[in-house]
Amino acid sequence: xxxxxxxNSSTHPYHEFHRAGFILVSPWRIIENGYIRVKxxxxxxxxxxxxxxAFPVDVSGDGDVQHNGAGSVKDYGSxxxxxxxxxxxxxxxxxxxxxxxxxxxGFNGWVRELLVQxxxxxxxxxxxxxxxxxxxxxxxxxxxxGDISTLGITRDILTNRASGMPGxxxxxxxxxxxxxxxxxNKRPWRxxxxxxxxxxxxxxxxxxxxxxxxxxxxxxxxxxxxLGNEIPINVLKPFDFYxxxxxxxxxxxxxxxxxxTTSPGLLRALKKQTLKHNLPFSIHLAESHxxxxxxxxxRGRWASFLEERGVDFSDWPLQSGSPVKYLDDxxxxxxxTLAVHLLNSDETDLDLIAKRNAIPVVCPRSNMNLHxxxxxxxxxxxxxxxxxxxxxxxxxxxxxxxLNMFDEMAFVAxxxxxIRPSEIxxxxxxxxxxxxxxxxxxxxxxxxxxxxxxxIPLKHFNISNNKSGRKCQNRTLGYSHKGSDIxxxxxxxxxxxxx
Ligand SMILES: [Zn+2]
Numbered sequence: 023x024x025x026x027x028x029x030n031s032s033t034h035p036y037h038e039f040h041r042a043g044f045i046l047v048s049p050w051r052i053i054e055n056g057y058i059r060v061k062x063x064x065x066x067x068x069x070x071x072x073x074x075x076a077f078p079v080d081v082s083g084d085g086d087v088q089h090n091g092a093g094s095v096k097d098y099g100s101x102x103x104x105x106x107x108x109x110x111x112x113x114x115x116x117x118x119x120x121x122x123x124x125x126x127x128g129f130n131g132w133v134r135e136l137l138v139q140x141x142x143x144x145x146x147x148x149x150x151x152x153x154x155x156x157x158x159x160x161x162x163x164x165x166x167x168g169d170i171s172t173l174g175i176t177r178d179i180l181t182n183r184a185s186g187m188p189g190x191x192x193x194x195x196x197x198x199x200x201x202x203x204x205x206x207n208k209r210p211w212r213x214x215x216x217x218x219x220x221x222x223x224x225x226x227x228x229x230x231x232x233x234x235x236x237x238x239x240x241x242x243x244x245x246x247x248x249l250g251n252e253i254p255i256n257v258l259k260p261f262d263f264y265x266x267x268x269x270x271x272x273x274x275x276x277x278x279x280x281x282x283t284t285s286p287g288l289l290r291a292l293k294k295q296t297l298k299h300n301l302p303f304s305i306h307l308a309e310s311h312x313x314x315x316x317x318x319x320x321r322g323r324w325a326s327f328l329e330e331r332g333v334d335f336s337d338w339p340l341q342s343g344s345p346v347k348y349l350d351d352x353x354x355x356x357x358x359t360l361a362v363h364l365l366n367s368d369e370t371d372l373d374l375i376a377k378r379n380a381i382p383v384v385c386p387r388s389n390m391n392l393h394x395x396x397x398x399x400x401x402x403x404x405x406x407x408x409x410x411x412x413x414x415x416x417x418x419x420x421x422x423x424x425l426n427m428f429d430e431m432a433f434v435a436x437x438x439x440x441i442r443p444s445e446i447x448x449x450x451x452x453x454x455x456x457x458x459x460x461x462x463x464x465x466x467x468x469x470x471x472x473x474x475x476x477x478i479p480l481k482h483f484n485i486s487n488n489k490s491g492r493k494c495q496n497r498t499l500g501y502s503h504k505g506s507d508i509x510x511x512x513x514x515x516x517x518x519x520x521x
Pocket of ligand 1: 113
């Protein structure tokens with residue numbers, strides 16, 4: 023049985039109707055027996071399904087699409103259509119390290135082993151496994167990623183794919199469709215400034231890119247990460263790959279590794295560039311005890327590690343109150359900063375994150391594996407009016423078991439029973455989309471957004487056992503032991519992979 027299914031409708035010039043037992047518009051709104059009408063890859067209408075009046079073609083019931091020239095209906099079944107998922111933090115280029123590094127070495131030991139193993143793998147293996155991981159992510163319902171690359175491997179893969187090299191897609195499934203060029207008119211980033219010269223230059227690349235089968239496609243922000251003291255010359259130049267932002271809602275940006283690995287000068291230079299281009303900036307923050315000790319005391323195990331590697335930190339403004347405070351001191355914390363982890367952050371830190379409108383990104387499985395503890399998600403979520411909207415990420419296969427966002431959500435549900443299922447799903451959809459700057463096109467299934475969604479069968483919920491006429495629409499009921507319909511449905515969604 024087909025479990026996940028992306029809408030494959032993005033380029034059909036005619037209308038398409040997608041029908042299912044439930045349409046989860048957002049984590050707070052569900053339509054029972056609903057449909058989504060799609061045109062040119064955009065959602066143009068949602069509503070309750072009434073087969074006899076609204077549709078040009080009857081429903082086949084087996085998931086097949088039927089065409090009659092004017093439109094088509096795809097009936098997925100009695101389950102639920104939800105927005106495609108967003109993995110706000112991962113590192114595809116570390117995928118070859120899956121199961122190679124024990125999690126119990128301590129953070130310092132883990133970092134040392136990672137450097138050794140990464141070197142041992144070699145570029146070819148790193149590339150091959152990164153490709154596989156991208157495909158796996160897409161196949162498990164993720165459409166948008168915040169990917170971090172230090173070696174530039176992901177960028178190479180995407181560039182090769184875009185330039186028409188075979189990459190790792192299935193050649194048999196390549197197709198041609200001139201109408202796919204209309205993606206050029208779609209803005210990948212909310213502030214992106216359209217540039218005609220770039221458009222003509224990349225038209226060919228874009229066209230070729232779309233030959234690759236949809237399952238291998240991921241959108242999102244691909245961050246080139248830097249660390250150390252030196253400011254590389256290309257950090258100060260306009261991004262080489264910036265123009266590729268036209269392709270399939272992808273943009274390239276910059277990331278600093280962390281406050282304890284990257285000099286303040288380099289962090290400021292990176293931030294200056296991303297600010298200039300209105301792109302998000304990503305940084306690991308307040309992740310380990312070693313980091314906190316180094317930032318607050320200016321000495322300890324991490325200081326020795328840096329000295330060993332010849333990194334001079336004598337002019338870094340250390341002995342700050344905390345890693346979050348330090349980042350603010352050097353002027354790098356703002357509304358476009360993705361603060362990844364926040365594992366060792368207290369209320370004062372979170373107040374500062376909230377005050378600067380920075381965006382928390384959490385990777386709980388990775389934290390538990392490497393540090394044996396979890397971020398204070400309930401505290402983050404307790405901020406009034408959702409001032410903090412944490413996004414969810416898996417981190418890399420060097421520190422977690424899979425890049426499957428369903429695994430990450432199920433883990434959160436298990437370890438934070440006090441958090442409502444809707445809030446967990448929000449972290450993996452709408453919050454993630456907003457964090458990466460795609461909030462106006464992804465994260466929910468609202469009219470005007472991209473039609474990128476997945477279908478999940480439901481075991482315990484279907485329309486026939488909900489004949490009492492209770493409607494789930496527009497409910498924002500609290501999650502109790504009894505649970506509301508929508509919270510129960512979402513709980514089944516987020517634990518779907520485990521069941
Ligand atoms: Zn990471």
